[in-house]
Amino acid sequence: MNTTRRAVLGAGAAGVALLSTGCAQPAGDQGAQLTTILDRVSTQILQESPERCTALGVTEEQAGGRFIDKLSDDSKEGARRYRGILETALRDLNALDRARLAPQDAVTLDVVKTSFENSVATSTYEIGSGAGAPYVVTQLTGAYTSVPDFMDNQHPLTTRDETEAYIARLGEYVRQLDQDTAIIAADATTGVIPPDFAIDKAITQLNQFARAAPAQTVLVQSLVRRLPEVSEIPEADRAGYLTRAETAVRDQILPAYQRQIDALRAIRARAPHDAGVWRLNQGAEMYAVSLRQRTTTSMTPDEIHDVGVDLVAQYTSEMEAILQRQNMTQGTVAQRIQALSRRPEQLYPNNDTGRTQLLADLNVQIQAVTALMPNAFTTLAQAPLEIRRVPVTTEAGAPGGYYERASLDGSRPGAYYINLRDTREWPKFSLPTLSYHEGVPGHHWQISIQQESGSIPFIRSALLGFSAFSEGWGLYAEQLADELGVYADNPLGRLGYLQSMTFRASRLVVDTGMHAKRWTREQAIQSMMQATGDLETSVATEIERYSVWPGQACSYMVGRQAINRMRETAQNTLGARFDLKGFHDTMLGNGAVPLSVLDAIMNEWAASRLRA
Numbered sequence: 001m002n003t004t005r006r007a008v009l010g011a012g013a014a015g016v017a018l019l020s021t022g023c024a025q026p027a028g029d030q031g032a033q034l035t036t037i038l039d040r041v042s043t044q045i046l047q048e049s050p051e052r053c054t055a056l057g058v059t060e061e062q063a064g065g066r067f068i069d070k071l072s073d074d075s076k077e078g079a080r081r082y083r084g085i086l087e088t089a090l091r092d093l094n095a096l097d098r099a100r101l102a103p104q105d106a107v108t109l110d111v112v113k114t115s116f117e118n119s120v121a122t123s124t125y126e127i128g129s130g131a132g133a134p135y136v137v138t139q140l141t142g143a144y145t146s147v148p149d150f151m152d153n154q155h156p157l158t159t160r161d162e163t164e165a166y167i168a169r170l171g172e173y174v175r176q177l178d179q180d181t182a183i184i185a186a187d188a189t190t191g192v193i194p195p196d197f198a199i200d201k202a203i204t205q206l207n208q209f210a211r212a213a214p215a216q217t218v219l220v221q222s223l224v225r226r227l228p229e230v231s232e233i234p235e236a237d238r239a240g241y242l243t244r245a246e247t248a249v250r251d252q253i254l255p256a257y258q259r260q261i262d263a264l265r266a267i268r269a270r271a272p273h274d275a276g277v278w279r280l281n282q283g284a285e286m287y288a289v290s291l292r293q294r295t296t297t298s299m300t301p302d303e304i305h306d307v308g309v310d311l312v313a314q315y316t317s318e319m320e321a322i323l324q325r326q327n328m329t330q331g332t333v334a335q336r337i338q339a340l341s342r343r344p345e346q347l348y349p350n351n352d353t354g355r356t357q358l359l360a361d362l363n364v365q366i367q368a369v370t371a372l373m374p375n376a377f378t379t380l381a382q383a384p385l386e387i388r389r390v391p392v393t394t395e396a397g398a399p400g401g402y403y404e405r406a407s408l409d410g411s412r413p414g415a416y417y418i419n420l421r422d423t424r425e426w427p428k429f430s431l432p433t434l435s436y437h438e439g440v441p442g443h444h445w446q447i448s449i450q451q452e453s454g455s456i457p458f459i460r461s462a463l464l465g466f467s468a469f470s471e472g473w474g475l476y477a478e479q480l481a482d483e484l485g486v487y488a489d490n491p492l493g494r495l496g497y498l499q500s501m502t503f504r505a506s507r508l509v510v511d512t513g514m515h516a517k518r519w520t521r522e523q524a525i526q527s528m529m530q531a532t533g534d535l536e537t538s539v540a541t542e543i544e545r546y547s548v549w550p551g552q553a554c555s556y557m558v559g560r561q562a563i564n565r566m567r568e569t570a571q572n573t574l575g576a577r578f579d580l581k582g583f584h585d586t587m588l589g590n591g592a593v594p595l596s597v598l599d600a601i602m603n604e605w606a607a608s609r610l611r612a
């Protein structure tokens with residue numbers, strides 16, 4: 001997940017290393033014009049987000065200039081400038097004659113326009129990061145949540161120049177923190193104040209960093225760990241870099257943290273406890289815009305809510321059947337799952353030894369499911385995957401798991417992060433499905449295939465993202481793992497999979513409940529606990545996440561349901577000619593797209609199979 005303010009386009013997957021849009025041979029001059037527009041806007045987007053340039057591993061030529069020593073502009077002026085780039089590009093794209101484009105280019109036009117239109121619509125609300133993230137600093141949003149981990153895990157440190165750039169970026173981080181702090185105060189004057197629980201957790205996490213000795217912060221310790229690998233810097237010079245970093249943290253960064261803490265404390269007395277955006281000016285309109293961007297559909301809150309209610313009932317019935325076969329018959333389904341979650345044999349020790357074993361077990365699960373991939377795909381992902389612990393400094397407010405794409409140049413593998421603040425939140429029966437969602441055949445598999453295809457336009461594969469597709473695929477991947485037989489000898493593991501599905505269905509209920517039906521935080525927590533049987537601590541973190549990212553949680557199940565509908569349609573159309581490998585290869589081979597575009601792609605695939 002990317003919580004920077006430049007994430008307005010969505011968290012897109014990594015793409016091919018060339019900046020060329022990769023458009024098909026132009027039909028007349030329309031294809032050439034499309035290529036020119038997309039090349040221009042790709043460079044402009046990269047120039048606005050140095051962090052994205054680093055994450056992707058692009059060259060300075062591709063990025064339109066030097067970026068390694070810079071961080072993005074988090075100010076309101078920066079957000080307006082970014083929106084202006086998209087608006088100009090949309091005007092140029094709308095002037096093209098779609099009918100005169102080659103088919104592949106027409107798809108690219110549809111994809112890019114949908115992304116830009118949704119992004120402009122959400123960023124028109126000039127608060128926080130727009131309609132989909134209305135508060136600039138919370139337990140999940142703000143530079144403080146992302147930059148330290150970015151510096152430690154993504155900023156390269158192999159040369160003297162990269163080391164100097166690291167020091168320069170520490171100064172840039174101060175600017176970002178202060179820009180976020182300024183927005184806290186500015187938004188508060190218009191009544192845009194995060195819920196009290198979001199402010200409290202943000203202050204807790206900010207304090208955890210701010211109270212550390214400068215030399216012990218991750219920003220300094222990253223240099224301590226990595227400087228010995230920089231052969232250009234002799235040992236005698238390393239101490240100087242450490243001193244410069246420690247001085248920057250002590251004299252600039254920690255005071256900036258304190259200014260942000262003070263700004264949050266200054267608005268805390270006025271913070272509401274209401275969790276939904278309905279309470280904000282134009283809150284209902286903002287939620288509708290955010291849902292449209294997140295789901296790439298026109299589904300209403302009521303429609304999404306009803307789908308969730310029906311699915312929770314369906315999965316509860318399936319879980320009941322498994323529990324009955326396990327002779328667990330006393331209490332509600334949620335109560336029995338809670339009892340199972342507390343069994344000693346289901347728990348890892350809540351210490352470093354337990355966390356190490358948990359990570360080792362996840363790696364074994366990934367290896368096992370990867371071996372099954374030829375049964376469902378012809379095109380196989382090649383990029384390596386690492387499983388990491390969520391940084392301790394942000395684990396209090398971070399979600400249970402998330403994925404970070406690999407770099408384009410192959411210098412950094414893909415990684416999925418798991419929150420290990422309390423291992424009791426991860427009973428063993430619940431863990432496999434997380435690996436299938438975040439890793440294989442989920443996000444890592446989908447994004448790696450997109451990155452490695454070599455035929456998807458750069459702007460689509462590297463810069464744009466569609467949550468309904470990527471998260472919908474992640475959830476579909478959990479289902480696919482089940483279909484491949486991973487739970488054949490593990491009924492409790494399948495119970496964990498169904499619990500995960502119930503959890504995602506419950507998200508539809510509670511997200512719309514809070515933001516459209518005016519549910520309280522506590523109502524939402526109780527609803528999800530009753531549906532899933534998860535621990536209250538874990539559920540509370542999720543509910544608080546949905547509160548500050550309205551609509552995002554709905555993309556998972558809306559996307560998964562759409563993929564299943566497309567698969568069922570293709571099976572009905574093709575009958576015995578249906579090829580699951582071909583279906584998957586076509587879906588992932590075209591990269592992340594809006595659901596409406598995906599539907600057209602998959603219908604054409606089925607039609608082409610019939611013609612063949």
